[in-house]
Amino acid sequence: MLKVENLHASVGDKEILKGINLEVKAGEVHAIMGPNGSGKSTLASVLAGNEKFTVTAGSVEFEGEDLLKLPIEDRARRGLFLGFQYPVEIPGVTMANFMKIAVNEQRKHRGLEPLTAAEYLKMMREKSAIVELDSKLTSRAVNEGFSGGEKKKNEIFQMAMLEPKLAILDETDSGLDIDALRIVATGVTRLKREDNATVVITHYQRLLDYIVPDYVHVLYKGRIIYTGDKTLALKLEKEGYDWLINDYREE
Amino acid sequence: MGAQPLPADSNVASGVWWLVASEDRNIVVSEGANATLAIFDAEGAVDVNIDIMAGAELRLLHLVTSHSAAQIAIAVAEGGVCRATEIVVAPSDTRVVASLVGRDARFELGGAFILTDEDNASVTVDVNHMVADCTSRTSYKGVASGKAHGSFSGLVYVAPNAQHTDSEQLSRNITIGDARIETLPQLEIYADDVKCSHGATVGQMDSDAVLYMRQRGLDLATAKRLQIEGFVDDVILHSSVESCVELVTEVVAEKLNRL
């Protein structure tokens, strides 16, 4: 589904990603962990197409297509979803209206008719239940005045609405209390299917108690320095990153 | 550290200085200097030009206690800072024009006018953001009682290409009796990536608070006075020229007695 080869990216003169290799197949869950400043969020941004970053080398293939050539919205319509670490507020634009446009743009891309108002409302009701999102929130402006937890639930709600092939969740667990974390994580798990994939970027093992990864990657200084299975996360939680980083230095 | 009279050659290095503005002056705050200057108005019209060179910081106090018409023009170069306090307690026409001409320059002004009886005063603060990445903060408070008339005119101008300008302007006013206050907080913006806000209020004293204080045994005049003191206090307490706080407090207290 996703094949990243030797990806280099920088912001201004500063190189942040220094040769990432990553392959994600349908049905898989990958976790990307690593200390602060290692490039985790940059990787998510570059895959989504944020123009703040310049790709200087490497390639990314998504569903057999050259992802890097596509503008941000085309990547989204092809089924790449980014759950933002800091979802932006858009005053005056209601959540309901915003999602309706997004859903119908994607349907157009897939050659489907736009949803009628009734169908759309029904869909919204069903999907907001998945993350226990207060239905009142959908009539409010996008993320405006949402609490931290509501913002993150709102991201997963949008993921449910758009049914992406590949969801990249950038620190979706940060700033959540344990209840909100459970709700968000359960939401993600319920959206899991054989034909889609999830990349979870996180600092903490605790999210991985709910979302069980097939692979855990450790990102350090712009490179993936180690890949293991779900037990790696537990070990990292207990022992920190030092043992890995030291190994890496020796290399 | 005692303040000294500003030397005639007008090149200001670090130190604490004072000046009675009885004639036009051109003042340069040397590069990297950290200076403090108190300007006391004399009667009549004067122009004072102050150039704050790169990296210099000037703490400025402008105290208006007599019939005067002073214009203080301040230009702040790259990385320079001007923290100003202006107190007006007499009929006058004062004008501060601050131009931020170098990147990362900063201008702050906390001001208050207190007018009583038949005082008529007009205060103007123009802040010109000429280049990118500069910051300005203007907060002016006005109190007018009796038959006084006060007017505040503030302008924030953002030149084309002065991107990342960060500017706030606030004008808060209280009128008592037959007094009248006009306020004109203006924005003129020619760059798009800017953060500018302004606010203005004209209101009266909080009658609930006055009632509360009276219930605790304060007489009406004291209660009113306390409230006005509280209103202008932050300007005085945050006065940019520490060594003058006492003097300013005295001048303000004397004026408040006339409310």
Add this chain to the structure above:
Amino acid sequence: MENKDQNILQELESSDYKYGFVTDIETETIGRGLSEEVIRLISEKKGEPDWMLERRLKAYRHWLTLPHPEWAHLDIPEIDFQDVIYYAAPKQKKQLNSMDEVDPELKRTFDKLGIPLEEQMALAGVAVDAVMDSVSVKTTFRDTLAEKGIIFCSISEAIKEHPELIKKYLGSVVPYTDNFYAALNAAVFSDGSFCYIPKGVRCPMELSTYFRINAEGTGQFERTLIVADEGSYVSYLEGCTAPRRDENQLHAAVVEIVVEKDADVKYSTVQNWYPGDKDGKGGIYNFVTKRGICREGAHLSWTQVETGSAITWKYPSCILQGDNSSGEFYSVAMTNNYQQADTGTKMIHIGRNTRSRIVSKGISAGRSQNAYRGLVRVAKVAENARNYSQCDSLLIGDKCGAHTFPVIDCHNPSAVLEHEATTSKISEEQLFYCNQRGITTEDAVGLIVNGYAREVLAKLPMEFAVEAQKLLALSLEGSVG
């Protein structure tokens, strides 16, 4: 991101004016220029009584003494008032009695404008007075309204048929001495709408006037007078369009509203005069005086969406004369290319316990200049006045300007007046977020702008709100919606 911004900006600049067609009908005009003779001719053509002619001449003589105003934040090229045609009317042989008699070409024009002049009117529940160039073409639904005692007709007819009302109210809120353009209008106005709601009557439908300038070289000087008698209610809509022409055309209207005791008037405008092309050529000069007076307990609400005109100069105002009266002003002004707008409101508090509220949303794109100018004045006798003003500016691109000039003038210490203003741009984070959800940058800009203006759009009657949203998107997107 820079490239993308450039693309949007280009698209914005090339956006098209949908109403830029010319109706090919025979027009009767008088020569260019202005003189007492011309005013006599206008008055004669309209078959006016002598007292009206006298009023016009008095205004004209006063106008001659006035200089052109220069205080607004506008760059107004010198206007040659002798080069304007002050009267143009679609040529018609006789008085019209039914819809069928309206010139089919004219009807087609109004159809293109989307004005439901015929039977669908009943469904829409709107009574329309359509003013083309200078003459009121057709007032629909007059009979239905007459049953309730509501008068809704062209001002010319009102002068003939209701002289007592006109004598009492015309010029009572905006006297000819008010300003340069008010004087000019009082001298040369050729038509407009008149509306009278009797005591205690709630107007059962929205009343609407559509203005259109069609003939070349003409100015339009319409005059609108609305009188809401005690305890009545009316919602009034005004829409404006003009064909695309290279030259500048002058529009100097006057709207007067009298809101008697406990009456309630809602006045909504969607102004979409031709703004000129992307190089700033052509377009309407829109210099309008709008003012209402509120008696005791009365309420007047102005809502405007301004997307058109090369230059707009307009300050719909409320004189809160009566105790407990209130005024509101909700405005969205959008400028693009070389458009200039200097618009806002005046709230004059005179009565006791008067309230006013101002919400202004400016949107500047291209090389346009957009200014809010407001005055909140509290008279000495106006005990307990309250005002809240909010003025926001949104800038799109770095070649435009946004300006805020609010004046607060308080003569009474019991007043509480608040003003807040902010300036913002559409952030790259917002665009990225929308893009990531599959929405194009162009759509995202339209969405964000509409969201930004929502508070004001929500004040418009439903059909108008939809039209206004489309207009905003149209002015922005360059795609004909």
